Amino acid sequence: MERPKQMTERYIGLMSGTSLDGVDAVLLSMDAQGRPCVEADSFLAFPLEIRQQVLQLQPVGDNELDRAARLGNELARLYAEVVAQLLSGQQLPPSAITAIGCHGQTIRHAPHAGYTLQIGNHALLAELSGIDVIGDFRSRDLAAGGHGAPLVPAFHQHVFASDAENRVILNIGGISNLTRLSRGAPVIGFDCGPGNMLLDAWCQHHTGASFDANGEWAASGKLHAPLLQQLLNEPFFRLPPPKSTGRDLFDLAWLQTQLALQPAIAAADVQHTLLQLTAHSIADAIDRHCPDTASVYVCGGGALNGALMRALQQRLPQQVIRSTAALGLPVHQVEAAAFAWLAWSFCQRQPANLPDVTGASGPRVLGALYPR
Ligand SMILES: Nc1ncnc2c1ncn2[C@@H]1O[C@H](COP(=O)(O)OP(=O)(O)OP(=O)(O)O)[C@@H](O)[C@H]1O
Ligand SMILES: CC(=O)N[C@H]1[C@@H]2OC[C@@H](O2)[C@@H](O)[C@@H]1O[C@H](C)C(=O)O
Structure with missing residues (x-):
């Protein structure tokens, strides 16, 4: 017809x-x-x-x-x-x-x-x-x-590309993925690694809650630097794009294998370190692949995690970090x-x-x- x-x-x-x-x-x-x-x-x-x-x-x-x-x-x-x-x-x-x-x-x-x-x-x-x-x-x-x-970068380009600034659109769902929208350059997009997936899994395992509201439990713990360094050694983070991942790699079993290589760590400190893992893996990806970015617009449920947004801003002091609501589309x-x-x-x-x-x-x- x-x-x-x-x-x-x-x-x-x-x-x-x-x-x-x-x-x-x-x-x-x-x-x-x-x-x-x-x-x-x-x-x-x-x-x-x-x-x-x-x-x-x-x-x-x-x-x-x-x-x-x-x-x-x-x-x-x-x-x-x-x-x-x-x-x-x-x-x-x-x-x-x-x-x-x-x-x-x-x-x-x-x-x-x-x-x-x-x-x-x-x-x-x-x-x-x-x-x-x-x-x-x-x-x-x-x-x-x-x-x-990821498939959403084409949509991000369609609705969020701007002549006024170089932007990254960052989705923090179970997995985090980003789209680079830079003037005069091809669109780049790829999965960065775990977004909320490991945070949710660890939180459920220890508290029974399905997620760590506003990252408050994570904020109550402290960074375990050797664990963060070890988690960041996962080869996926160093792969060049195109790349994508999922629960097939970053699940509770992966985390437990990693934890077994460390002395016992308090559960809240693990949660804090996982939050830093999400922030660092995203920020490393932006540093490496999108260094000319002025603003990062975040969507997905991770944008509602205040502690995560603060950690990301701390790790990316040069960029303005806002939610996609600032561009007219609420995060969900x-x-x-x-x-x-x-x-x-x-x-x-x-x-x-x-x-x-x-x-x-x-x-x-x-x-x-x-x-x-
Ligand atoms: N208030 C909040 N505080 C902290 N985290 C939150 C909050 N609200 C939602 N989240 C997180 O966001 C997650 C849901 O995000 P979202 O709906 O974007 O994921 P998804 O669409 O399933 O993931 P993906 O983009 O990987 O397909 C929850 O599981 C939780 O971890
Ligand atoms: C195989 C799969 O379901 N991938 C999802 C997942 O969730 C986030 C990230 O990993 C992204 O690559 C993708 O989803 C979005 C919608 C995409 O395709 O852009």
């Missing part, structure tokens, strides 16, 4: 990322000139069992296919619920939405083995929502020799808005990867359609 060209369309972006906190949803309108505007957002926390089931699929284990398929169905039901929540808040029918861009839930990321796996039953989501679903955004970039990640909207924009790009059959970022051999249209 011929697509109408001169009208504003609405898309929904769904992001359930590596932190496993839940699903972020954004309602995005796209005008005829391709300008995005966020109209509303919503969030649905993952029930504890869902979070545990995702975590249990991360390492190799028994009966993975059955567990992944069943979990994919459960995720689709949660995705449909957050879509319904968003639509009812705006009093919109499903027919008002051109398509949902659904990231799915990463359970394995193995670009060296030629695959990345995001689960979530998109056919079921189309059935339950009555809306076209675009999913599987990463595979095509991998098929073209790329990492399939950026990634979900990116997936709504990726769905729009798919509907235009417009390539949406940045080969310089992912390492793919060229631009590719990303995604696969599950019609309503």
Whole structure:
């Protein structure tokens, strides 16, 4: 069917990322000139069992296919619920939405083995929502020799590039990733390393809380310099871009292996040192790859961690550090808005990867359609 060209369309972006906190949803309108505007957002926390089931699929284990398929169905039901929540808040029918861009839930990321796996039953989501679903955004970039990640730098470029200053857009989710937007230079983007992932894992392990609110527990401890130095020796930090990572490397098992090489360290001091690891690995990446940066705009849940933001500013005294809210997009909207924009790009059959970022051999249209 011929697509109408001169009208504003609405898309929904769904992001359930590596932190496993839940699903972020954004309602995005796209005008005829391709300008995005966020109209509303919503969030649905993952029930504890869902979070545990995702975590249990991360390492190799028994009966993975059955567990992944069943979990994919459960995720689709949660995705449909957050879509319904968003639509009812705006009093919109499903027919008002051109398509949902659904990231799915990463359970394995193995670009060296030629695959990345995001689960979530998109056919079921189309059935339950009555809306076209675009999913599987990463595979095509991998098929073209790329990492399939990070994908958001293209969206960052589209909405945040400026003639007035050289910027870095920094996402601190489970993993941290950055985009360099420097005037007259190609866009660079890559995963820096663990964002909140190790902080969350250590906090859960010791306090039972799912995250360290505002980094207060971390702030109560002190730096263990030999541990920080040892953690920073992880070879991933020195790899040149293109590079991407995930829970496949930076999980609690990795941390425990590292801790076993040190004398006993107080739990709060480990938390403090992990916070410094996140700040230092990001700052080292900016020093090395984005030295001309004037401002760093932070998004993702890590932007709400005051102690982490202070540590980052201390380590990057030359740069102004703000949240993306200063550019008009609140911190929790950026990634979900990116997936709504990726769905729009798919509907235009417009390539949406940045080969310089992912390492793919060229631009590719990303995604696969599950019609309503
Ligand atoms: N008030 C807060 N204080 C400290 N940390 C917070 C706060 N709010 C959120 N976070 C952190 O942010 C995380 C969620 O971030 P976000 O939703 O950006 O992750 P994600 O989208 O799952 O990750 P990714 O970008 O890796 O895919 C939580 O797990 C927690 O660690
Ligand atoms: C395989 C995968 O899920 N990667 C995520 C993860 O979370 C943050 C970082 O690692 C980034 O590379 C990516 O997500 C964002 C949305 C991206 O593709 O840009």
